[in-house]
Amino acid sequence: MSALFLGIDVGTSSTKGVLVxxxxxxxxxxxxxxxxDLPxxxxxxxxxxxxxxxxFVAIARSLTAPLAEPVxxxxxxxxxxxxxxxxxxxRPLRPAILYGIDTRAGQEIDELNAELGADAIAERAGAPLTSQAIGPKLRWLRRHEPEVWRRTRRIHMANSYLVRxxxxxxxxxHHSASQAIPLYDSRKLDWADGWAAAIAEHIELPRLAWPAETAGLVTATAAAETGIPAGTPVTTGTIDAWTEALSVGVRRPGDVMLMYGTTMFIIAALDARRVSPPLWGTVGTFPGTFSLAAGMATSGATADWVRRLAGQPDFAGLAAEAGQSPPGANGLLMLPYLAGERSPLFDPDARGILAGLTLRxxxxxxxxxxxxxxxxxxxxxxxxxxxxxxEPRRxxxxxxxxxxxxWTRIVSDVLQRPQSLCATPIGACLGAAYLAALTAGADVDIDAWNPVVTLVEPDPAHAAVYDEGYALYRRLYHDTVDIAHALAARQV
Known part of the structure; x- marks a missing residue:
């Protein structure tokens, strides 16, 4: 009987599972x-x-119920x-506060930078304090929801909650912990002495492990809920963007993943630690690896906003119409900051702009x-x-x-770089299944699981119009930032 690995990923807008x-x-x-929710x-x-x-329960049951063999x-x-x-x-005490698209803790970011030193935080944690960070959100919780804060004993991310x-x-x-800035020391690969205890106070911090390590075994209670046999090993797991990168073989220095989702997320694999203020420096998925990451606050979310505004039931018809519009969109230029912007601006008060509109x-x-x-x-x-x-090489x-x-053709044309597409676009759940295989000690190769099948080549004929468009895009933010911030202040 062959082995069977279950991978389940909880994303921003969907949960996906796969058996491999x-x-x-x-x-x-x-x-x-x-x-x-956007309350x-x-x-x-x-x-x-x-x-x-x-x-998780629904997908685990739907995938495993028809099987005659155990996971x-x-x-x-x-x-x-x-x-x-x-x-x-x-028991959850309130809804989970999401990653950098949740920008509520701006005051707390400023306070922690003043108390600990922005440079010291970046050097110790590997990245600056931004809306992505956990530390400011903990302080926000203490200030604005004191009863929840008083009752809080543990803190979870999505993968650690599932493991629990x-x-x-x-x-x-370790990777997820390295994004809990400034609670984690990415030089020592451990919770940051002094800072973690001061910010988390009475909260018990989790023990640390690597994503492919066994976190524990499925309990009898969880087995009854999920249909997964008791005693089945469970990975520690990690943040979905990193399992997504793993699913397409992004693990060598110079490899870069572009994740086309609700937000656009970018990960560069490194073999040494780097600190760059416009980006997030993190610990990698495996011991001895590191990464630089970037994330836009919206991408697919902006596209979906246009779809809904246009009254379209799906993207196919809208994409066909967009395909008839030439590069440069007939003189339209958009800033996609409909939820502020993360890297490299780190401006939660940035706002979307559509410039050049005419009746045509x-x-x-x-x-x-x-x-x-x-x-x-x-x-x-x-x-x-x-x-x-x-420098990205692939x-x-x-x-x-x-x-x-x-969308991929437009991105390659704007970048004037090719993009590789793999056979299976399932994404993070496939990477989670791969981690499960490693946890079980299986001899597996992700490149064989998910080989490259397509190369999206840039069209040199579009380079000039997109170079000009990019220069205007950069200018438009700087020329309108004060107005955007003033309007953001009215949006309460």
Whole structure:
């Protein structure tokens, strides 16, 4: 009987699962859509029980129920860094506060920078304090929800919460911990002496392990809920963008993943630690590895906003119309900062702008401008990678936005770089299944599981118009930033 590895990933807008054989054969896959809550401008939240655990249980049951053979190992991953406070019985005390798209803790970022020193934080943690960081959100919780703060005993990210429900173990991987800035020391690979205790105070911090290490075994209670046999090993897991990168073989220095999802996320694999203020320096997925990461606050979310505004039921019709609009979208230019912006601006009060509108423009032009705006944002971030000494040598695209072809062609044209596409765009859940295989001691090769099948080549004829568009894109933010900030102040 062949081994069978289950990988489940909780993303921002959906949860996906896959069952894989050691040779990479995908036995079955499943997905469940969900939404994230936006209770106030700048806030973004998930219900951990309903979304994280509820989706996991539903997908695990749907994938394993038809099987006559048991799962060999379970891999988990999920959105992060996120903050889910729980009480002494690990019951969520409030909705989870999501990653950098949640910008509520701006005052707390300023306070911690003043107290600890911005340079000291970047040097010790590997990255600056931004809306992505956990430390400021903990301080926000203490200030604004004191009763929740008083009752908080543990803090979870999505993967650690799943591990806790499955195994009873309280453990977080080193990579995710390295994004819990400034609680983690990325030089010592441990919780930061002094800082962690001062910020987390009475909260118990999880033990640390690597993503492919066994976190624990499925308990009888979890087995009854999920259908996964008791005693099945479960990986520690990690943040979904890093399992997504793993799923397409981004692990060698110079490899860069472009993840086309609700947000655009970019990861460069490194063999040495680098600190670059416009980017996030993190610990890698495996011991001895590191990465630089960048993330836009929206990408697919902006495209979906245009789709809904245009009254379209799906993207296909809108993409066809955008395909008829020429490069440059007939003179339209968009800033895609509809939820502020993360790297490299780190400006939570940035706002979206659509410049150049006339009565002749149609929804295809607007949609193309939105796709081009995300491509300009990718170019801005990749320039920051190069400036940090991490020049991208190979770009690998993954995620739901790679289907259809238009978006990836626009990005390659704006970058004037090719992008590799792999056979299976399932993404992070496949990377989680790969971690499960490693946990089980299987001899597996992710490049064999998911080989490159397509190369998206740039069209040199479009280089000049996109070079000009990119220069205008950079100018538009700087020329309108004061107005954007003034308008953001009205949006409460």
């Amino acid at each position: 054989r050691p040779d990479g054969e995908i036995v079955a896959s499943a997905s469940r859509a969900h939404e994230f 106030r401008p700048g806030w973004a939240e998930h219900d951990a029980d309903q979304i994280w655990w509820g989706d 060999t190992a379970v891999g988990v991953s999920g959105i992060g860094p996120v903050l889910q406070p729980t009480d002494e019985r690990d 429900r499955l195994t009873g173990e309280y453990v977080l991987d 423009h149609g929804r295809g032009d607007v949609y193309r401008a939105a796709l081009e705006a995300t491509a300009y944002g990718v170019r801005h971030n990749l320039e920051s990678f190069a400036e940090a000494g991490a 770009l690998v695209a993954v995620g739901g936005g790679t289907t259809g072809g238009l």
